Amino acid sequence: MIDIMKIHLVSGFLGSGKTTAIISTSKALMAKGMKVGVITNDQGKFLVDTHFMRLNDIPAVEVNGGCFCCNYGDFNKSLEQITQEIQPDVVFAESVGSCADIVATVVKPLMEFKTAHEEDTTLTTFTDARLLKIYLEGGDLPFQDNVIYIFEQQIQEAGILVVNKMDLLADHLLSELLERTSQRFPEKQILPLVSLTPESVTPWLEGLQSTLQYASTPLNISYKLYGSGEQELAWYDAQLRVESGTQSAVTWVQDFLGLVIQHIRQAGIPIGHLKFLVSDDVRYQKLSLVSGDTAHLIEVDQPEKWGERIELTINARLECSQEEIQQLFQKCFALSADETKTKVTVFAEEAFHPGFPNPTYRFA
Ligand SMILES: Nc1nc2c(ncn2[C@@H]2O[C@H](COP(=O)(O)OP(=O)(O)OP(=O)(O)O)[C@@H](O)[C@H]2O)c(=O)[nH]1
Ligand SMILES: [Mg+2]
Structure with missing residues (x-):
């Protein structure tokens, strides 16, 4: 077993604010003297997010050319690398925004191979409050159904569901959105958040200490639909x-x-x-x-x-x-x-x- 630290897996649709939140939270933790490492991930090879993390003085290694699930070996190597290089107290691993089924393909292998402790591993899914609002109200998201399927599956497997970018919604809409979200996903820890600064991410940092880490049952996901969504x-x-x-x-x-x-x-x-x-x-x-x-x-x-x-x-x-x-x-x-x-x-x-x-x- 890698002598590990906490591993926080961070999922959520493209552009939902994962990188922004990880940077703000890493800065908050680093200001308290903690060592933080980040593993970024994408299907492509030269990543804005990895550069941006490093420019923000946050140690980052990347798994590129495919998602964590399909490159579990590379993900594990990256964990080992970051552990050896900086002995972090906390690792954030941001999965690519078109990826789902993280519990079955990343969290469970981490447990199965005893790479991480159950109580030290979390999965947060980020959603953009504006998209979540449309989705929960049954409105039309601007994507094909099989792409929306990925968005849904990501939410489904979260332990912590972050309703991000709350600053972009008018005040009178916030409480209604949160109420709708709690009603729809009563088993999840729901966190309204603004990810932009180390100060504003405190609710997430606190949420990460919770025991409700991720959906205990892996998704009953159709890879045919999921794969066709990615192909769009x-x-x-x-x-x-x-x-x-x-x-x-x-x-x-x-x-x-x-x-x-x-x-x-x-x-x-x-x-x-x-x-x-x-x-x-x-x-x-x-x-x-x-x-x-x-x-x-x-x-x-x-x-x-x-x-x-x-x-x-x-x-x-x-x-x-x-x-x-x-x-x-x-x-x-x-x-x-x-x-x-x-x-x-x-x-x-x-x-x-x-x-x-x-x-x-x-x-x-
Ligand atoms: N207003 C506002 N903007 C935010 C917030 N969080 C993120 N953003 C913005 O949302 C955009 C996307 O943020 P990223 O952090 O890059 O999103 P991501 O989920 O990492 O995106 P991918 O890695 O491409 O999936 C950026 O312009 C951020 O500044 C927030 O809480 N409030
Ligand atoms: Mg990102």
Whole structure:
């Protein structure tokens, strides 16, 4: 057995606020002198979230190229690595936002192979309060039914259900939403949360001490539906460098982001999570757009302060085909080629659908 620490698995739909909450909570714990490690996870290979954790001085290792369930060996190696490197008191493991069935495929193997103690392991599912509200009221979420199936299954297996981004709902709607949530999921610990700061995540930190850790019965999940839901989603990841020409690099980045959002909106493509990491030698910023956000622009802070050379990482998760997502970005690159001599170098890019979920272990 790895001489473990607490392991908090963090699940929830794309863009629900997992990374934000983990960063805020890690900062709160680190300020109290605790050692924290994070394992990030994605189907892709160059991840905004991992970079962003590290830029926030939070030790992070990543399991990439597939979810924890399908790469349990890599997940276990990452746990060993982080244990050896920093001997953490607490590990947060954030699963990719299209992943479900974590109890059977990650929690149970952790117990079965005696890697972790039951009382030290939790599973929290994050939901965006705006999406949860629509879902519980029987409204139309902006996704296909089999994608919504994943959203439902993630909630179903939570021990702790975080209703996140409560600050984005009007006050008079909050208590009604919480009441509806408790009625629908009476067996879960329901935590309203704002994840944005170390101070605001205290309810989650306290919730993690509870004994109601995760649904004791693994999901009765249809992999056919779950897999088909993942197939509706397309990933586009890219890493590029932008160097100023006659206009600043940051202006190009800002215009490019606007163009991408405009084209997605025009095509009516549902957004899972559109995330960008912008950095130069001195500063960095993560920019995000998720389903529920109505903005037509995401803005780089203090554009006048950015350097001549900017690194841009793109992680886009949309409900469309692989061809559509690739063409959309290609079109935006082509439209952004201008006469300002801005030099844009794309180091790596890939567009794909997540593979069919095929867990390494499944203990039901
Ligand atoms: N207003 C508000 N925004 C939040 C809150 N939590 C997260 N966000 C925003 O939601 C967006 C997505 O947050 P992330 O933490 O990246 O979401 P995620 O669940 O890690 O996303 P994936 O890893 O792509 O599945 C970002 O723009 C965050 O700033 C919150 O409590 N309030
Ligand atoms: Mg994340």
